[in-house]
Amino acid sequence: MVIDRINGPEDVKKLNSRELVELASDIREGLFNRLTKHGGHFGPNFGFVEGTIALHYVFDSPRDKFVFDVSHQCYPHKMLTGRKHGFFDENRFGEVTGYMNPDEGPHDFFKIGHTSTSVSLACGLAKARDLKGDKENIIAVIGDGSLSGGEALEALDFAGEQNTNLIIVVNDNQMSIAENHGGLYKNLASLRESNGTCSENLFRAMGLDYYYEAEGNNVEKLIEIFKKVKDIDHPTVVHINTLKGCGYKVAEENKEIWHWTNPFNRATGERPSGKGENYWPMTAEFMLKKMAADPKVAMICPAIPGNFGFTKPNRDKAGRQFIDVGIAEEHGVAMASAMAKNGAKPVFGTHSSFIQRTFDQLSQDLCINKNPATILVNTASIYGMRDITHLGIFDIPLMSNIPNLVYLAPTNCEEYFAMLDWSIEQNQYPVAVRMPCNGVIHTQLPVEKDYSKLNKSLVTQQGSEIAILALGDFFQLGEKTADFIEQKSGKKPTLINPRYITGLDVELLESLKKNHSKVITLEDGIIEGGFGQKVASFFGPDGGIQVFNYGFKKEFLDLYEVSDVLKENRLTPEQIAEDVL
Numbered sequence: 001m002v003i004d005r006i007n008g009p010e011d012v013k014k015l016n017s018r019e020l021v022e023l024a025s026d027i028r029e030g031l032f033n034r035l036t037k038h039g040g041h042f043g044p045n046f047g048f049v050e051g052t053i054a055l056h057y058v059f060d061s062p063r064d065k066f067v068f069d070v071s072h073q074c075y076p077h078k079m080l081t082g083r084k085h086g087f088f089d090e091n092r093f094g095e096v097t098g099y100m101n102p103d104e105g106p107h108d109f110f111k112i113g114h115t116s117t118s119v120s121l122a123c124g125l126a127k128a129r130d131l132k133g134d135k136e137n138i139i140a141v142i143g144d145g146s147l148s149g150g151e152a153l154e155a156l157d158f159a160g161e162q163n164t165n166l167i168i169v170v171n172d173n174q175m176s177i178a179e180n181h182g183g184l185y186k187n188l189a190s191l192r193e194s195n196g197t198c199s200e201n202l203f204r205a206m207g208l209d210y211y212y213e214a215e216g217n218n219v220e221k222l223i224e225i226f227k228k229v230k231d232i233d234h235p236t237v238v239h240i241n242t243l244k245g246c247g248y249k250v251a252e253e254n255k256e257i258w259h260w261t262n263p264f265n266r267a268t269g270e271r272p273s274g275k276g277e278n279y280w281p282m283t284a285e286f287m288l289k290k291m292a293a294d295p296k297v298a299m300i301c302p303a304i305p306g307n308f309g310f311t312k313p314n315r316d317k318a319g320r321q322f323i324d325v326g327i328a329e330e331h332g333v334a335m336a337s338a339m340a341k342n343g344a345k346p347v348f349g350t351h352s353s354f355i356q357r358t359f360d361q362l363s364q365d366l367c368i369n370k371n372p373a374t375i376l377v378n379t380a381s382i383y384g385m386r387d388i389t390h391l392g393i394f395d396i397p398l399m400s401n402i403p404n405l406v407y408l409a410p411t412n413c414e415e416y417f418a419m420l421d422w423s424i425e426q427n428q429y430p431v432a433v434r435m436p437c438n439g440v441i442h443t444q445l446p447v448e449k450d451y452s453k454l455n456k457s458l459v460t461q462q463g464s465e466i467a468i469l470a471l472g473d474f475f476q477l478g479e480k481t482a483d484f485i486e487q488k489s490g491k492k493p494t495l496i497n498p499r500y501i502t503g504l505d506v507e508l509l510e511s512l513k514k515n516h517s518k519v520i521t522l523e524d525g526i527i528e529g530g531f532g533q534k535v536a537s538f539f540g541p542d543g544g545i546q547v548f549n550y551g552f553k554k555e556f557l558d559l560y561e562v563s564d565v566l567k568e569n570r571l572t573p574e575q576i577a578e579d580v581l
Helices: 017-038 043-047 049-058 075-083 090-095 118-132 150-159 184-193 219-229 249-253 279-293 312-321 329-341 352-367 395-400 413-425 472-489 506-515 531-539 562-568 573-580
Strands: 065-068 138-143 166-172 209-213 235-241 297-301 322-324 345-351 374-378 406-408 431-434 458-461 465-470 494-497 516-526 546-552
Touching: 017 043, 017 049, 017 075, 017 090, 017 219, 043 049, 049 075, 049 138, 049 166, 049 219, 065 118, 118 138, 118 150, 118 166, 150 166, 184 235, 209 219, 219 235, 279 297, 279 312, 279 345, 279 413, 297 312, 297 329, 312 322, 329 345, 329 352, 329 374, 345 352, 345 413, 352 374, 352 395, 374 413, 395 406, 395 516, 413 431, 465 472, 465 531, 472 494, 472 516, 472 573, 506 516, 506 531, 516 531, 516 573, 531 546, 546 573
Parallel strands: 065 138, 138 166, 166 235, 209 235, 297 322, 297 345, 345 374, 374 431, 406 431, 465 494, 465 516, 516 546
Antiparallel strands: 458 494
């Protein structure tokens, strides 16, 4: 295999045309080896193999600096920069992450996992280079799906005024995660259809020079065009037309579901089906019923429809009541606010990690105006996504301190859908619902249907001396802790489901002072600025109540085992009981 001779980018430059084609085949074998066994981003990596080879053949990494947007397409880059063991040696998969990571070597400059940032970062690298008087090339690689993000458009606008070397490779595979949405994609289509010559050109309109290559999976063609722009003295876009999933027919024909994959059977393309219930399809089923009953109900999803169960068939069923705004979370939240203002019933859903990008819109456009839109927050949990760039454990401090917002934490399936239903139908508050992430847990007990009497907690077990406030996903941990404490001490704790993240049940907390001396708070998020600290502040140092806050310390975790993190933060029933008793 040619890849055996590649230990760094300098080795790529030694290859002839035939060997470069063989190298592309070898890289895809490495991708298959890792992805069939470990899973990861499939379509973006398979589609950018030739682009990566050509970049390393022409440019001189790490002197010339590459910034990959989102870094969904960075696996081939890692193989060519000394990390092929992470793809060919199953025992070393864990040594190489699925995203750009400077900890792995000098060829990665940023830890990147959120979209639409590469051009901004490249602008910064270029400005620093110019201030120092250096001469290296700065190359941003951005997919067409990422262009819909506001930061990408801001950066392109800025880049157009820079009289300096900045090369922006637009990897156009006509897809985001699902299909692209937005007017700019009509222009990309026109550019492809005209071989880059049509008079309307988004990039030239922003002051950027422009080159087009129709054969974006032809390594020789790409080398030729990259040679043209190497050492260029002004900002330039190289627009290349690629095939997402290139090299695996199943993925080429099913681009959306092969954006990312679990381990799979290469021969058949079969992937193990998930066992048991899952909130994603259940949420879509619930929303489709609401939509069918009320044409004012709508689901807004920024580029991740599958993560809320809105597969292509479900999107077709929803019709105009499903809205994919593309990678544009800020726009989606502001749009939801305005839809609610004008009498619609919008539900905006995204991952906790991505909700971070919408803080200004949550605060300014939604909550200041008190518009009754629903925000559905997915994977907000230690049980959610586990890459450092996708952590979901920071939402409680972020969102719970925004005035006027009602943030709800369901503890089971029935409570989740009751809260979601109430939120959609009420017209008083902006409401966020934290989707459970610790499995679909059912209850046989009746659940509330009306949550308009704010900040009223639910006492599920009456006890004395010790009270446990177990929020959301950690309610089941609270149940186990209460049982364990009772076994050890013979005393039954009071167990409370707080339900509301954004406010305290002051009347209930006051009543605890009568026959409780200790309060435990449990939350599936960081402690600092979180729910538990508000409880501790309420009781204060002289309230006669000792408060124990449990959650996670403020840190960036990466590729962790949940059980390890729980133990490190003393979040097992045994550890909590040991501390309290």
